[in-house]
Amino acid sequence: MSFDVETDEVEYEGSLVEVEDLEKYYYENDTLFDRVLGREPTAVRAVDGVSFEVQEGETLGLVGESGCGKSTTSETLLGLREATGGSVRFKGRDVFRMTGSERTEFRQDAQIVFQDPFSSLDPRMTVGEIVTEGLRIHGLAGGEERTERAKDLLERVGLSARHADRYPHEFSGGQRQRIGIARALALDPEFVVLDEPVSALDVSVQAQVLNLLEDLQEEFGLTYLFVAHDLSVVRHISDRVAVMYLGKVVETGPVDEIFENPQHPYTQALLDSVPRASVEEYGRRGGTLEGDVPSPRNPPPGCRFHTRCPHARDACTKELPPDYDTGERHEAACFRVDADHEYWESEPLPHASETGEGTSVGGGIADSSD
Amino acid sequence: MSNSETVTADDPGVLERRREDLNRVVYRFKQNPMSILGLCIIFGFVFIAIFAPYIAPYPNDAGYQNQPAVHFDQKFESPSAEHLFGTDQAGRDIFSRVLFGTRLSLRIGVVVLAAAVSIGVPVGLVAGYLGGGVGMALMRITDVFLSVPPLVLALAVSVALEPNLTNVMLAIAAVWWPWYARLTYGEVLSVKEETYVEASRGIGATSTRTIFREILPNVLAPITVKMSLDMGYAILVAASLGFLGLGAQPPTPEWGTMVSQGRDYMPAQWWYSTFPGLAIFLIVLGFNFLGDGLRDMFDVEVQ
Numbered sequence: 001m002s003f004d005v006e007t008d009e010v011e012y013e014g015s016l017v018e019v020e021d022l023e024k025y026y027y028e029n030d031t032l033f034d035r036v037l038g039r040e041p042t043a044v045r046a047v048d049g050v051s052f053e054v055q056e057g058e059t060l061g062l063v064g065e066s067g068c069g070k071s072t073t074s075e076t077l078l079g080l081r082e083a084t085g086g087s088v089r090f091k092g093r094d095v096f097r098m099t100g101s102e103r104t105e106f107r108q109d110a111q112i113v114f115q116d117p118f119s120s121l122d123p124r125m126t127v128g129e130i131v132t133e134g135l136r137i138h139g140l141a142g143g144e145e146r147t148e149r150a151k152d153l154l155e156r157v158g159l160s161a162r163h164a165d166r167y168p169h170e171f172s173g174g175q176r177q178r179i180g181i182a183r184a185l186a187l188d189p190e191f192v193v194l195d196e197p198v199s200a201l202d203v204s205v206q207a208q209v210l211n212l213l214e215d216l217q218e219e220f221g222l223t224y225l226f227v228a229h230d231l232s233v234v235r236h237i238s239d240r241v242a243v244m245y246l247g248k249v250v251e252t253g254p255v256d257e258i259f260e261n262p263q264h265p266y267t268q269a270l271l272d273s274v275p276r277a278s279v280e281e282y283g284r285r286g287g288t289l290e291g292d293v294p295s296p297r298n299p300p301p302g303c304r305f306h307t308r309c310p311h312a313r314d315a316c317t318k319e320l321p322p323d324y325d326t327g328e329r330h331e332a333a334c335f336r337v338d339a340d341h342e343y344w345e346s347e348p349l350p351h352a353s354e355t356g357e358g359t360s361v362g363g364g365i366a367d368s369s370d
Numbered sequence: 371m372s373n374s375e376t377v378t379a380d381d382p383g384v385l386e387r388r389r390e391d392l393n394r395v396v397y398r399f400k401q402n403p404m405s406i407l408g409l410c411i412i413f414g415f416v417f418i419a420i421f422a423p424y425i426a427p428y429p430n431d432a433g434y435q436n437q438p439a440v441h442f443d444q445k446f447e448s449p450s451a452e453h454l455f456g457t458d459q460a461g462r463d464i465f466s467r468v469l470f471g472t473r474l475s476l477r478i479g480v481v482v483l484a485a486a487v488s489i490g491v492p493v494g495l496v497a498g499y500l501g502g503g504v505g506m507a508l509m510r511i512t513d514v515f516l517s518v519p520p521l522v523l524a525l526a527v528s529v530a531l532e533p534n535l536t537n538v539m540l541a542i543a544a545v546w547w548p549w550y551a552r553l554t555y556g557e558v559l560s561v562k563e564e565t566y567v568e569a570s571r572g573i574g575a576t577s578t579r580t581i582f583r584e585i586l587p588n589v590l591a592p593i594t595v596k597m598s599l600d601m602g603y604a605i606l607v608a609a610s611l612g613f614l615g616l617g618a619q620p621p622t623p624e625w626g627t628m629v630s631q632g633r634d635y636m637p638a639q640w641w642y643s644t645f646p647g648l649a650i651f652l653i654v655l656g657f658n659f660l661g662d663g664l665r666d667m668f669d670v671e672v673q
Contacts, residue, residue, distance in 0.1 A: 080568055107574030120565035124587040133583075134573035180569075187573065 012092030015053035016191060016223050017077070022050045023085030024076045045296045046072040048247035049086070054191070059217070059224040061238030061255065063231060063270070065293060069247045070227045071115070074193045078110055090191070108138060111184035115196035117176035121168040127154070127179055128164030134187045153182040158212060174205035178212065185216065193225045198233060210237055231274050235259055240329070243267045246304040247296055253330030263332035265309045290351070306349065311336060314346035398667050405663020411656030419472045431462035432470035432623045446639050456641035458632070464641065467623035468649050474624050475653060478539055478608040479601040485543035487550055491593060494554025499562055499581055509555060512548040520545040524607060528616045535624070538617045542607050546600070553596055557589035591668040599661030602654035609650050625650050
């Protein structure tokens with residue numbers, strides 16, 4: 001870049017992180033042997049054209065069922081896995097084309113906290129070494145200073161400075177996750193991907209870790225991408241939410257909009273599946289979706305969700321719905337949002353449980369089990 | 371912030387805890403009496419190897435200080451107080467020669483394994499970490515070596531190079547490294563999928579750094595165990611080559627060579643072959659016991 005002293009404050013337009021049409025395909029049957037036999041490689045479309053943006057200082061929740069590509073998305077956007085298509089811009093610069101000092105800077109500015117606190121810490125390094133490994137790699141602090149920094153970081157995440165000499169196996173899951181958070185903070189990042197950071201923890205410990213994350217966000221002005229399948233956690237921590245289904249984002253919007261006024265049938269079903277403890281809920285039919293998530297090896301044509309959607313019609317199998325604006329920064333990829341779409345004239349699919357008229361928001365998904 | 375998770379119990383301090391860890395490891399090792407026996411046997415042999423000139427009653431009979439001695443007037447004496455293991459066809463004290471043979475055998479074991487590890491482990495590391503075409507090529511080369519029976523290959527190498535002690539070590543190392551490449555490769559494949567390896571890349575570590583700092587330390591345990599088990603086998607193979615006349619040449623006091631020579635005088639002069647054979651048996655047994663003990667120890671530690 002330049003020799004400008006203020007390179008830290010690079011001017012850029014748009015959001016801190018902009019993900020556009022990100023694709024990550026894995027190929028099966030792609031060995032030399034398979035090619036000799038003339039087998040076509042099968043693409044597993046783990047992430048298939050995902051776009052969203054994360055603005056500075058906010059928390060974007062990325063939710064979806066297991067296997068919908070949430071974690072792959074987060075690891076790919078950091079460049080930890082090689083993307084097969086699309087682009088990611090961090091502060092306006094293309095992450096996949098970064099080289100040299102730009103890349104080094106990006107590795108400091110963007111960090112990740114992993115889901116599994118047991119496999120994400122090297123069992124043969126002490127906690128102090130783990131936490132300050134980034135400083136060592138980037139040559140940011142040496143000797144005494146590094147030791148001090150390790151102690152500061154450990155104390156900041158609620159552990160004790162004495163713990164720096166211990167090995168990861170001496171800690172509980174929640175403590176290990178705190179170590180993982182300390183490691184992410186060591187390089188003073190701006191953007192942290194939290195890849196299901198609490199889903200492996202006990203419920204009581206989850207709350208503590210979530211509070212810690214919120215405190216840290218405030219203190220260091222961090223921007224979070226929070227990946228999770230637990231909706232209550234997402235609602236608690238997020239400013240905006242993106243809902244993923246089978247490698248695609250089906251709906252994005254402010255957290256209250258998504259939870260109070262979901263537009264996409266998948267989001268509605270997802271919210272219905274959350275168990276609630278309320279007297280008014282007595283008699284509610286458990287809103288469960290029929291069937292399984294289709295294989296990403298061979299995703300259904302048109303709208304990915306049409307095989308399970310209670311509102312699915314013929315039109316859904318033919319064309320992929322674009323993202324429709326449904327309100328302030330709220331987008332949903334469903335034809336039902338568009339009152340003029342030919343969807344309304346086409347035939348309902350056999351498994352669809354209703355005709356589609358007068359559906360109330362968040363309802364109607366469940367009653368297909370007879 | 372909540373501190374309920376923080377360890378509040380009085381902290382005994384680093385040194386104290388390290389000592390506890392060590393005690394635990396020693397305890398686990400002790401759980402298996404055979405491994406202690408193995409350790410004792412190996413220590414015994416190491417002691418003998420170091421002090422052979424002082425223990426052996428007739429060091430020159432074993433060619434000590436390049437002053438080989440022969441006493442034809444004492445040939446084929448049966449074991450007695452003077453010659454514990456008897457004497458051979460040149461009247462040399464077999465006990466002294468067996469003691470000096472310890473030096474050779476241990477040297478063979480150490481050199482062969484050092485060579486095998488320093489070729490095999492890097493090959494496995496690189497092949498496993500890089501994968502793809504490079505990994506495939508390296509492992510297929512390894513497979514070629516593995517597909518030839520080890521003793522046959524060692525024989526061929528040894529014959530081609532003229533049989534002597536150095537070439538024996540070279541030959542055995544040449545058949546041994548592929549096993550380490552294989553083992554390391556497999557371990558690397560599983561370790562490199564661990565999240566902490568990905569985490570190290572996430573904070574900007576280079577491949578070299580990731581290999582040496584994250585992967586290598588985590589694959590060392592099984593390699594160490596295999597080394598201690600293999601010591602015995604390497605010595606055994608060297609002895610086999612000696613027995614077949616393609617290893618160390620007489621009058622080198624190598625155990626396999628001695629067994630081979632003594633074979634001509636069986637069964638009348640039974641002591642000639644028997645005692646070197648017992649020594650081979652004992653050292654291989656010792657290394658096996660030790661290796662088993664180490665394996666149990668590491669199995670528990672790495673979970």
